[in-house]
Amino acid sequence: MTPQDFLAVQFEGHRSHLRAVAYRMLGSLSEADDAVQEAWLRLARSDSGAIDNLGGWLTTVVGRVCLDMLRSRKARREESLEDWLPDPVVGREDASDPEQEVLLADSVGLALLVVLDSLPPAERLALVLHDMFGLPFEQIAPIVDRTPSAAKKLASRARQRVRGAAPEPDADLSGQRRVVEAFLAAARGGDLEALVSILDPDVVLRADGGVLTGGMKAIRGAAAVSGQLATFQRMASSAATYPARVNGLAGLVNTVDDQLISVMSFTVSDGKIAAIDILSDPGRLARLNLTHPGGGSK
Template sequence: MADTPTPTPTPTLTDAFERERGRLRAVALRMLGSHADAEDVVQEAWLRLSRQDAAEIGNLAGWLTIVVGRLSLDVLRTRQTHPVASSTEAEERMLIVLDEAPAPDEDAVLADAVGTALLVVLDSLAPSERLAFVLHDLFAVSFDEIGRIIGKSADAAKMTASRARRKVRAGGRVPPAAGAREQRAAVDAFLAAAREGDFEALLRVLDPAVKLDFETAEGKVVLLGATEVAAGARRAAGAASRGVAVYVDGLPGIAAFGPDGRVISVMAFTVEGGRIVGMHGVTDPARLAAVEVLGAA
């Protein structure tokens, strides 16, 4: 007996799924921290939708979010049972979030700072904790829906998310609201001084022992000390004027985009005590190919 063919989805259903694809991929990527796993989960969600009677789905976006959440939870549980080394992808991954708010509050910082650094903390969470944190704090999924995914009541799901949130903050990867504003202010002051060629202003915002490392196609460039970094910033003032404010793996930074929307350069800043102590830049196309940009139109 021949296998029953998979029903061919209607164009309307296909279009509806494609409108959700970017958001679903972002959910899966933040849940799993792996581009390959995220793509697999989204593709599986599409296959399940194609076999579903669309008339029975009242809220397509919500239905797909629950399906992706359950699939991601299965992947996380499988990892716990059968760990798979993924250090190469983790090292290459870079998450850029457009900074559309001049002074992000604590929840916004917590939601947006899910880059490589925070993934280290997320990896320490139980699968249900990670799912509850990501879906609620990052994507505003209700605790009722989260409870359905993890097999708990809404109140229990809320407690799970709270426990995960405490662990994430305790991991030291997310600055408090005041710290986030202070960091962005220091970066803005540095960029303004660079654009104006104000050497003294650059020295005021740079820590005397600041270190800048830059990944280029030709190799890595390193500058040490405020004088060297300030001089380099004045020479690169044009690049600073073309950058837009972003968060790079949870750190304040700037990124420049080409006409096709791809990232052509990125710079992340580490700020302590109101001064910049570290800067990490990338223009290497091979390295930038691993960049994920969230918040783009």
Template structure:
């Protein structure tokens, strides 16, 4: 049985945190990221790297190829996975990953960023993560996505536009809407009924799509008092709500560990919520453009 020299094992272990962070951003799942890093270790175990002058680059390339293959495989079952996630929140039963650790990592990376990254095509996600987050040059990314360096640059640029969004609202409007949404989420989590009442229009309307209703949501609620009670009941049980841009306006993504379950579409007028809609239907979610709402 082949043995890896101690110095090579030590170098890999020194690289493991970076590889893990990179894989997590490419895959959005800590369990899958751990699998990708382990597969990278197996490649190292089997390979002759005596002629490799840049082990860090070699490991990055191997890991990126593994992650890209995993993303392509995931894309082929996207529809079934989305249907399943709408009815069953993701769990960590398939791995030994600590849910609290993954929640902390998702929070550090940004739940909204993970949600938006998950809407990108595999090659776009790879190019964006490697270049924009980990500063890998385009000429090193190009062979991985089987494109020229120029085409790879365009991939990353397209992904960057998707991540940042092309907001339909002006920045001051976005800032004010984000402040209202964050205050609403905080009040609902804290159970502050009076605070919620000040943010809701007296005639506010809440609607849920048919799939949400089949999961136990109320189809419609009218008036500030009813909507405030419903918001408190929901958000006390769901701590992973995150403001996000939805078609250029501020909304809320419900995304445990970065895995999108449903969206809350918001209509705000004069600083108050006049309409709230819960969307779970996969087909509807697929047609909504999400972007990170930067502070």
């Protein structure tokens, strides 16, 4: 085995973790893959023998690449995740894909990703790398051109912005699933009373059908969301619906004639549905490369 081959093997051992870091930073699976690839290119050009902690070095590099990508996105005034939903990470209920399982285990809900995108890039990086992946501020500081103390303040400000902005999902996945099944039953039966009974008063529905539909639309409040019952009923009546885990939470994959038409994520908090996130953009759904039935990667 050549030194380059050995380095490639070492890198592959960190790929899943690096992809998880990049996904939380960017909310885009394709951009996360680009960031990880750039980290490999930088490693291949570096003096790897001088790297004491390869995992920490790679995490730092991916963080720096993601920060540059976020800043470039803002500078070009591209749509943020306030205008489109982040890419969902979809897994089978029976957990069959090891790499997908790593990403699911390290993922956060779509509702929280939307909140993270409202943060300034440097604050998002400090929060993600420290609070979610345990990187010390001494390593975060050079990435954001701050002292460790200033980097700590960035994370603190981000933490304050995030706190309470996204509902905290219930930990019990089986409990989440029961609530989602109740939602599906209410939709199929057109049962308004049953639907209202499982909605949090402050529930938010975000639906992203892509550019042709004007991007993401948001509806807030139980009255407004329950007012979409006819739409839910049409979906439940016309689509074949399968349970899936979406960003680690209970969700649904909907197909018509074996064609994926939407992915739905539910944030269940205190036994009520606090957020529903629906991606139905055909182009982005195609890039998810899901199998039938019930999600999972090919």
